[in-house]
Amino acid sequence: MKKELHFEINEFRVRQAAVKKEMARRGIDILLLSEPPNQNYLTGYNAYSYYTPQMVIVALDREEPIWIGRFMDRVSATMTTFLAEENIRAYPDTYVQSTVLSAYDFMADIVKEVGGDKARIGVEMGGYYYSARAHAVLTRALPLAEFVDADLLVGWIRLVKSPAEVGIMREAGQLADVAMQRVIDTVEAGIRECDIAAAIYHQQVSGTAEFGGDYPCCPPDLCIGERSIAPHAAWTDEPLPDSTVVNLELSGCRHRYQVNLARTIVVGKPSPAFQDLSEIAVEALNVGLDAVLPGRTCSEVDSAFRQALARHGMEKESRIGYPTGIGFPPASGERTASIRKGDETVLQPGMVFHMMPGLWLDNVGITITQSFAVTDRGFEPLTKTPRKLFVK
């Protein structure tokens, strides 16, 4: 079976060392990683198998992590991770959606095997793939262990990308750009909303002549007309009217690294007020981007953006940016820093954010955004689609 690793093995070792250092600092002996992006980060594992219980164990005193999953996904673990076969463990199918057997008991046995029965064990309490029941079964099966919340322990390390990771994210950005260009070419009066969505998916995955894309973490947000103020609504089968506003957020995903991009496209002639609003949105976005500098905080970047908005008498409730990187459904962003008031995260080269200051006013909205990597001297845009209102 050919190995499909997208990084040098040494890069995985560096990641592991950073995680172990933080474990040691917190006094955690064993870390149970239930989040698919964290499993991918530490081992390379990638398959659409995380709808069944799956875990990566990092033990402070073991060299390699252990992957545990369903028997039929063992071959994907062999293929996509650097792990030795002895560190790939699989439970039989009888555990899958069984009312009597729990895969978490199977996992607890492996925790005991690596000396974890009385250990201090970190778990990802707020993760998407660590259910209340998973925690209940593990704590019952390991009654002498001490469980501590290690949610985002790996997440904060992932926040700063390596040069190799930023390289992959540049490709993800290209995928987002070609998908957006496809939409700009496609959108016109009479086309059905579902056909726009279909074109986006096609281009996201088909990609460029040089490389294709992965499945995205989430569907495109395609918010049209009256529904442009419903940011996460599903698309319909309705044809576009002669005059409407399309607010679209899409992504490019390369080896599970995700870069997001949103634009507003007007079919017909935008009103002068809407055109003005778009110019304010772009101006504030550019001011926000120009405020990006290593050593500044997320809050300071947010403040620069808000001051630019305030000059036009406007304000915005929600945060204006989130980090992206390795992404698995259902989340498009990482769950650590936010570009918003009060977030004192200090920017460092290698951090990647999507600055997405959607402006929603009554019944219209504008979303013109920019994904970027923090560099030594400012920011590097990861997509090249012009920051402007598109009119068709």
Added chain:
Amino acid sequence: MKKELHFEINEFRVRQAAVKKEMARRGIDILLLSEPPNQNYLTGYNAYSYYTPQMVIVALDREEPIWIGRFMDRVSATMTTFLAEENIRAYPDTYVQSTVLSAYDFMADIVKEVGGDKARIGVEMGGYYYSARAHAVLTRALPLAEFVDADLLVGWIRLVKSPAEVGIMREAGQLADVAMQRVIDTVEAGIRECDIAAAIYHQQVSGTAEFGGDYPCCPPDLCIGERSIAPHAAWTDEPLPDSTVVNLELSGCRHRYQVNLARTIVVGKPSPAFQDLSEIAVEALNVGLDAVLPGRTCSEVDSAFRQALARHGMEKESRIGYPTGIGFPPASGERTASIRKGDETVLQPGMVFHMMPGLWLDNVGITITQSFAVTDRGFEPLTKTPRKLFVK
């Protein structure tokens, strides 16, 4: 804001009555539904917003459920549910990925408001969207309430579809059929794997001239060549060789109802042994389907299938079928019945299953499957793609 309901309001009332009846039987006063398909089933709610905390509360003594979500998704709740505005509640953005505020505290306050501080509260312990932390916050905020596991309470009710639901699933089946036809037309030596995946997505979402599709719950499983034995592997950018095996599982999704379909497509000439294997797979599948009858158990259907396999000296480890219906990522199937040995679920008209007896032998696999609804007299196939090996 135009309402986008896909069922008569009375159908929601019937669903609610069934859920309340089961709540009463179990002595549950308040049910907290964290699973997006259950939220959709009881209220109609549909938006890609469940990556932030979201809940539907069903209280035995209240007429309507209450939806709770993020402020910016409130408009989607108004649009896609039948709920009165007073039963749509939203938390501000300061709660989103905050280290100090939890949306589950906000939810607990609403539970108290409806008299739940000393209630017996059902929660979905094994759900995908009920994290260990959600449970910890809610139980701390409601110290006098009694929490009981009500996972799959709604799931078992959803297992039997109404005629209106089966009607939508027929459309989902059509979407799966046109997507499979697109692949059969597209697959040939030299085409990149990512371009096959792109064509699938395009057709799933673009659909037919009459209607389009929703985003699927999960990416297509596109397992090619050596990787045909890795059922959930990601696709690559590699071109198909002159001779290879493509194992493909895809879906059609209409108004979030999902119908799955898998076929094996051979590029080049299949070996006689592989051709034989495919005929055994189809024969056993047909025997399994013919065993479907109201009153029989899942285990009996499984047994008929296994006997057909055994006549050829073969056996299979994993279950051969799962129910589908309303689907949200990450799960393609419902988590209740399985067609497997020992599952004593009794078939009833309106149940929908995907019978997917993939045969995996050493380094080759065959997946020829059939989604069907149980009828009064047997089964109704929900897809029309012939059950056979396709050769290109």
